[in-house]
Amino acid sequence: MGWPKNLFNNIASYTRNSKNEYDAERGQAISRIITVPLIFLYMMIAIAVSGRELTIPIAVILIYSIIYIPGSWLLLRKIVQNPGYNFKRRVFAISNDYLAMTFAMAIGGAITTPIFAMVLWVTVGNGLRYGLRYLMAATGLALLSLAATTYFNSFWRAQPYVVITFIMTAILVPAYIYVLLNRVHKAYNSALEANLAKSRFLAQASHDLRQPIHAISLFIACLRDAQLEDEEQKMVNNIDRSLQSVASLFQSLLDISTLDSGKISAHLEDVAIGDILHDIAQQNSKAAQWAGVELKLVRTRKFVRTDSNLLTTMVQNIVSNALKYAAENPVLIGTRVRNGKLSIEIHDRGPGIAGEHLPRLFEEFYQVRERGDKDTEGVGLGLSIVQRLSKLMGVEISLRSVVGKGTTVVIGGLNIVAEPVRSAEITRLKPISMLDGLRVLLIEDDINILMATGILLEKWGCIVQREDALPEGKPVICDFIITDFDLGAKTTGADCINYIRRKNGKNIPAIIVTGHDENRVRDDIGDPEIPILSKPIRPAELRSTIMAMKLRTEQQMLAV
Known part of the structure; x- marks a missing residue:
């Protein structure tokens, strides 16, 4: 049948x-x-x-x-x-x-x-x-x-009466359909307007609230290096853990509002899937430790053609769910080749999900709740974002779960490609050192973020010039630029970078920090070599990005 x-x-x-x-x-x-x-x-x-x-x-x-x-x-x-x-x-x-x-x-x-x-x-x-x-x-x-x-x-x-009947039917039925369609269109437009208003509100709220979260995150990083006693360090860790929960919530709100706007498109490139999964495992190592989860990763050397940013968001949301709902149990991230396509699989040994919940798991704000369950962080947007991104990227998403045995989520249909040809030239690299003496121009219109970021950079050994706007008419000598995107007075971070580069006559490496959607900012700056970091930034992410760009700049200078 x-x-x-x-x-x-x-x-x-x-x-x-x-x-x-x-x-x-x-x-x-x-x-x-x-x-x-x-x-x-x-x-x-x-x-x-x-x-x-x-x-x-x-x-x-x-x-x-x-x-x-x-x-x-x-x-x-x-x-x-x-x-x-x-x-x-x-x-x-x-x-x-x-x-x-x-x-x-x-x-x-x-x-x-x-x-x-x-x-x-x-x-x-x-x-x-x-x-x-x-x-x-x-x-x-x-x-x-x-x-x-x-x-x-x-x-x-x-048969004239038959013909008259046919004519009346051919007029009355479409006329009734016309009335119904007109009502449907009006209702659709009203719902669309309400949905757009919701999306605008979520985007603005998440952007505004990410600013203080970003500042608090940086101040926490400064406190970690302040030689606190054990009891104070525990308190700082608890604050950091709570802050990351709030940051994750607003990231979901920003993701869903950006998807609703229809402005996201997939930018395909050949990427090493193993590197993406390794980065995700590293980023979630502390969260896994807090949840008592043994996070395992099966490495792979496969390359796929995909949008690395969107795929990272999909896997990150699935892993975050596994850490929340499968606490105190192991979680495994791996890949499998099926019918010539690569699949990413995330397995957990949590309590599993009852069958009546499975059809609704990808709905917005839906959470599996049973009577007497303890509160769980989040608002139920993770899998909804994953499903939307899967349609955008043309990949398949599936979920299976057995009560008492765990849950498996599979992202399938990724196109496998050959490993890109790498240059045979071997460049002698010096070991990555601290950032001592690196002259950084820091531009941020939020005073709290400006202060916190400056303190953090100075703790890393940088020499920081702080500015809350475009430093027109001021002497600027720097090796590196870190700037917010929205700086007020119709000025953006891209404008600042272009101004400083022209003034110094060289292509100074730069990073843009923003609370907006990365694709929107990327289209504005038009330079794929400038990294875009989304607020709130983990200090380790900021530091590793600076060091990677510093190393790349040094390699380019040696090659000249």
Whole structure:
């Protein structure tokens, strides 16, 4: 009994374009190639059974079907090759549909009268697929079809009340559909406006609240190096742990609002999947320690073509869920090759999830809650973000869970690529040293963040020049630039970097720090060599980024 469902799913999948979005023209074209042969088959059977003579010879019907049916396949091919809105192609297809149905009804006397049901179906279908204007146009074509059929079909002329019934049906049904569609569109626009308002609020709230969280995180890092007693160090660790929970919450809010805006797109590149998973494991090592989780990673040397930032967000959200819900149990991150594609698998041995919850796990704000359960951090956005990103990237996401045994989440369908060819030249690298003597220009309009970041950089050995705005007219000699993106007075971090580089006559390495979506900032600065760090930044992330860029700059100078 499973084959009808599989057939339906396969047909439904063909109605989607390369971005996994429903394509109305493709759906109509597929309906056409399925229904038109059935109509002609019905006509031939009905003619054979009734034995009535036709006003047009059978040969004409066969010739018409031989032209029209392959033409339907050709139209589908054109739509698949060139998807998207095409007014001329759409008008051509709709006109030919009504021409074919009119031809069928006009030549068959009484036996082709049931084809009027197809006329009504196509009329309503055009309105539902393409909108109100197409519904009105299709209704007009349907009435023209009825008029032409009545003129050529003697049976219809002999049944005026049947024709009147068909005309009234062809007007009243689309008119009712028009009213319903108009109401649906108004409700949709209201819901869309409310959703956009929610997204704007979440984006602004998460951005504004990330500023003090970022400052607190930096002050905590300064406290760690202040030679505190054991009791004070424990308190600092507890504050840091609570702060990371809040930071994770606002990161989820920012992610969901950015996805709602539709401004995220996948930027594919060849990346080492092992490096991504290793970085995620390292970033979650402290959180795993807090949760009592043994976080294991199975290394791989495979390379895949994907968007490393979006994939990192997906895996990070899944791992965070595992650490929360499988505390005191081991968590395993690994990969597997399935049918020539790479899958990332995250296994935990937590309590598992009951079957009634599984269909809703990817809904926004849904959390598995049983009576008497203790409170769990988060708001239930992690898996919703993962599912949205999977559709954006064209990969598959699946989840299976057994109560008492644990949960497995799989990101599948990643395209494996060959390892990029690396230069055979061996460069002698000096060991990575501390940042002693590195002259850093720090630009930040938030005084608390400016103070905290400056103190932290000085503890690392840097010589810091602090500025709360673009340092126009001031002497600036620096080896490195760290700047916020939004600096007020219509000035951005990109403007500051360009100004300092022009003033010094060299390409000074720089980092931009922001509370906004990375893609938005990346499009603004237009320089892929400038790293973008999202607030709140972990001090270790900031330090490693500075050291990596410093090392790269030194290598480039040695190569010259």
